Amino acid sequence: MPIVEWAHMKAQEVQALAAENTVVILPVASIEQHGPHLPVMTDTRLGHEVAIRAANKAWSQRKTLVAPVIWSGLSEHHMAYGGTLTISHATFRALLTDLIQAITRHGFRDILISNSHGGNDIALKSLLDELAPTLDATLVATTYVMEAGDRYHGIMEDQKSIMHAGEGETSMMMVCEPGLVDTSDLAALNVPSTGGPAFLGAGRASYRWRPLPHVTPNGVIGAPEKANVEKGEKLLDIGAQSLAELIIDPATWAAPQDLRNPQNNEDAT
Numbered sequence: 001m002p003i004v005e006w007a008h009m010k011a012q013e014v015q016a017l018a019a020e021n022t023v024v025i026l027p028v029a030s031i032e033q034h035g036p037h038l039p040v041m042t043d044t045r046l047g048h049e050v051a052i053r054a055a056n057k058a059w060s061q062r063k064t065l066v067a068p069v070i071w072s073g074l075s076e077h078h079m080a081y082g083g084t085l086t087i088s089h090a091t092f093r094a095l096l097t098d099l100i101q102a103i104t105r106h107g108f109r110d111i112l113i114s115n116s117h118g119g120n121d122i123a124l125k126s127l128l129d130e131l132a133p134t135l136d137a138t139l140v141a142t143t144y145v146m147e148a149g150d151r152y153h154g155i156m157e158d159q160k161s162i163m164h165a166g167e168g169e170t171s172m173m174m175v176c177e178p179g180l181v182d183t184s185d186l187a188a189l190n191v192p193s194t195g196g197p198a199f200l201g202a203g204r205a206s207y208r209w210r211p212l213p214h215v216t217p218n219g220v221i222g223a224p225e226k227a228n229v230e231k232g233e234k235l236l237d238i239g240a241q242s243l244a245e246l247i248i249d250p251a252t253w254a255a256p257q258d259l260r261n262p263q264n265n266e267d268a269t
């Protein structure tokens with residue numbers, strides 16, 4: 001296995017990879033409550049695991065380096081349960097901007113911001129809209145759960161996709177940190193994941209911010225009782241495979257077309 005972690009390498013080794021047009025994954029996560037049974041590092045741990053696995057899968061076709069996980073994310077909606085460390089949009093934007101600029105100053109040109117916490121999603125898109133046009137680099141932001149999408153179907157019994165502290169995340173944490181998952185009474189933690197009031201919605205297609213206690217008494221959405229190691233291994237592999245395919249696909253990083261003048265695109269080929 002190649003060394004794929006930025007933090008494990010010597011400076012000159014990182015620079016050699018920059019010269020080879022290596023992709024950099026910058027994982028972005030959170031420290032936030034994940035029910036009574038999972039540690040608050042769940043999104044940080046899973047985001048790291050999926051990124052490392054994805055870099056290893058992609059490596060033979062496209063070298064990929066994983067930067068340290070940014071654990072500080074936007075988790076205001078979890079604060080009521082305790083254990084949660086949230087930062088402001090302004091801090092999040094400033095931190096990511098500085099780190100992305102540091103990465104590009106070393107010569108890296110293709111950067112995948114790999115998010116593992118839903119609360120960061122809107123802020124990442126907003127950041128890219130502003131930052132991408134200013135950089136001589138390509139920024140792509142993904143949330144691995146969304147990128148994997150319907151590939152998760154059929155693996156979980158209680159839910160189609162990964163939901164907060166439910167069957168999916170509990171299964172993956174059973175693989176990654178078995179000693180930190182409290183399995184003593186998972187059945188008592190189940191919270192129905194359908195039929196409740198919309199969390200972040202209003203009307204037919206409108207947005208409304210709400211705190212998470214609006215939809216769950218214990219910080220769980222779904223049925224941790226259904227979790228097991230076999231499901232966790234499959235879910236981790238699907239998430240990593242989806243990121244690896246995104247990384248390997250040349251279209252992910254291709255320069256935008258410019259249709260104003262056909263000559264422009266002929267020049268670019």
Ligand SMILES: [Zn+2]
Binds near residue numbers: 043164
């Ligand atoms: Zn989570």
